[in-house]
Amino acid sequence: MTYNRTIIITGGAGFIGSHVVRLFVNKYPDYRIINLDKLTYAGNLANLKDIEDKPNYRFVKMDICDFEAVMALMQEEKVDGVIHLAAESHVDRSIKDPFTFAQTNVMGTLSMLQAAKIYWESLPERYEGKRFYHISTDEVYGALELSHPEGIKPPYTTKASSGLHHEAYGEDFFYETTKYNPHSPYSAAKASSDHFVRAYHDTYGMPTVVTNCSNNYGPYQFPEKLIPLFINNIRHRKPLPVYGKGENVRDWLYVEDHARAIDLIFHQGKVAETYNIGGFNEWKNIDIIKVVINTVDRLLGRKEGEDMDLITYVTDRAGHDMRYAIDSTKLQKELGWEPSLQFEEGIEKTVRWYLDNQEWMDNITSGEYEKYYEDMYKNR
Ligand code: NAD
Numbered sequence: 001m002t003y004n005r006t007i008i009i010t011g012g013a014g015f016i017g018s019h020v021v022r023l024f025v026n027k028y029p030d031y032r033i034i035n036l037d038k039l040t041y042a043g044n045l046a047n048l049k050d051i052e053d054k055p056n057y058r059f060v061k062m063d064i065c066d067f068e069a070v071m072a073l074m075q076e077e078k079v080d081g082v083i084h085l086a087a088e089s090h091v092d093r094s095i096k097d098p099f100t101f102a103q104t105n106v107m108g109t110l111s112m113l114q115a116a117k118i119y120w121e122s123l124p125e126r127y128e129g130k131r132f133y134h135i136s137t138d139e140v141y142g143a144l145e146l147s148h149p150e151g152i153k154p155p156y157t158t159k160a161s162s163g164l165h166h167e168a169y170g171e172d173f174f175y176e177t178t179k180y181n182p183h184s185p186y187s188a189a190k191a192s193s194d195h196f197v198r199a200y201h202d203t204y205g206m207p208t209v210v211t212n213c214s215n216n217y218g219p220y221q222f223p224e225k226l227i228p229l230f231i232n233n234i235r236h237r238k239p240l241p242v243y244g245k246g247e248n249v250r251d252w253l254y255v256e257d258h259a260r261a262i263d264l265i266f267h268q269g270k271v272a273e274t275y276n277i278g279g280f281n282e283w284k285n286i287d288i289i290k291v292v293i294n295t296v297d298r299l300l301g302r303k304e305g306e307d308m309d310l311i312t313y314v315t316d317r318a319g320h321d322m323r324y325a326i327d328s329t330k331l332q333k334e335l336g337w338e339p340s341l342q343f344e345e346g347i348e349k350t351v352r353w354y355l356d357n358q359e360w361m362d363n364i365t366s367g368e369y370e371k372y373y374e375d376m377y378k379n380r
């Protein structure tokens with residue numbers, strides 16, 4: 001079969017990457033989708049069980065930092081698009097181990113860029129019909145003030161923020177023009193990688209695009225992140241470690257809405273542009289935690305709220321950013337993207353998924369999934 005496009009998606013065995021791979025493999029049978037993933041602790045091929053036998057899908061276990069291997073893969077597969085998600089993604093880990101974050105997020109991105117540059121520049125058509133799409137985060141913009149701790153009416157609402165709770169906790173937002181001001185080793189490394197991507201456009205003319213998205217939630221998220229960690233702890237009646245006073249604000253988007261935005265921007269985003277992705281859906285951590293507790297309790301047949309006493313205030317995260325809030329007006333106006341899911345529906349769907357897929361969770365927390373992929377891929 002000849003394919004119309006061949007795309008490498010890096011980090012496709014992770015949380016967001018697996019949703020992007022699934023969307024592209026199912027929606028575009030005429031595209032060849034190569035999932036390039038090193039399978040670190042965060043990579044889990046069980047996230048992709050439902051599509052692993054599709055004819056237009058190939059998994060390649062590879063480190064993005066291995067420039068020679070990436071280069072050879074691009075040539076072998078005649079790759080014409082890269083959607084780059086692979087990264088170390090957890091802020092707490094970056095505080096303990098910044099070197100790994102610099103290596104993967106900065107050097108790994110540089111390795112992907114340089115391999116794409118050399119391969120594409122070797123072709124007669126060079127960059128025509130090519131695209132390097134880098135997935136970044138709102139954290140590169142730094143932190144906003146909690147200037148309205150009680151909440152005010154947000155300037156916009158979307159489907160995501162159309163539920164009972166719809167607050168903004170300040171007048172400021174992150175715009176595409178907001179100056180970078182990262183605070184954690186994770187966000188500093190992501191910021192650096194974003195600069196490299198833009199430099200490859202400005203210096204070599206590579207057709208790049210960068211997006212900065214807010215906090216994602218949904219199925220297949222590694223249970224070190226707030227929502228899956230807390231769902232699992234509530235299920236097992238383990239303490240819920242709330243950093244500081246639980247007053248920090250994050251802007252939450254359902255992961256499939258992010259994946260849909262990535263699809264749209266990969267195909268229709270303008271070269272060299274930046275797009276913010278978010279649903280104007282700000283929540284204080286403590287408020288979201290209460291919603292999660294009530295939902296888990298209800299779905300497990302417990303009395304709603306009976307697990308509130310699991311909330312345990314612990315020492316704050318070092319350098320903990322106070323508030324993130326994305327303004328995604330540009331993406332909504334220019335490309336017509338909209339979140340599809342109201343937050344309350346999204347949380348219900350997410351909690352239900354983790355409770356229905358306890359084996360997935362238990363395999364991770366017991367380390368079983370590492371055996372799964374070792375057995376399955378050792379001879380490939
Ligand atoms: P994740 O930690 O769940 O997955 C990361 C994936 O990258 C894993 O499959 C891992 O095996 C792979 N990987 C790590 N190092 C690698 C390497 N050296 N070579 C090849 N593969 C490697 O991450 P996520 O939460 O899905 O985030 C994906 C991307 O989206 C990241 O770039 C992150 O910065 C960005 N992002 C995440 C969020 C969020 O809320 N999770 C929000 C905005 C942006």
Ligand code: DAU
Pocket residue numbers: 089090091092137138139213214215216224225226227229241242243244248249250285317324
């Ligand atoms: O904003 C986008 C970012 O969102 C992504 O770039 C990151 O990859 C992703 O991990 C996420 O970063 P956060 O640090 O916001 O996510 P996390 O789930 O770690 O924490 C969410 C909030 O909850 C944050 O304010 C810290 C707090 N928290 C987190 C954990 C894990 C707690 O209070 N207790 C916890 O145990």
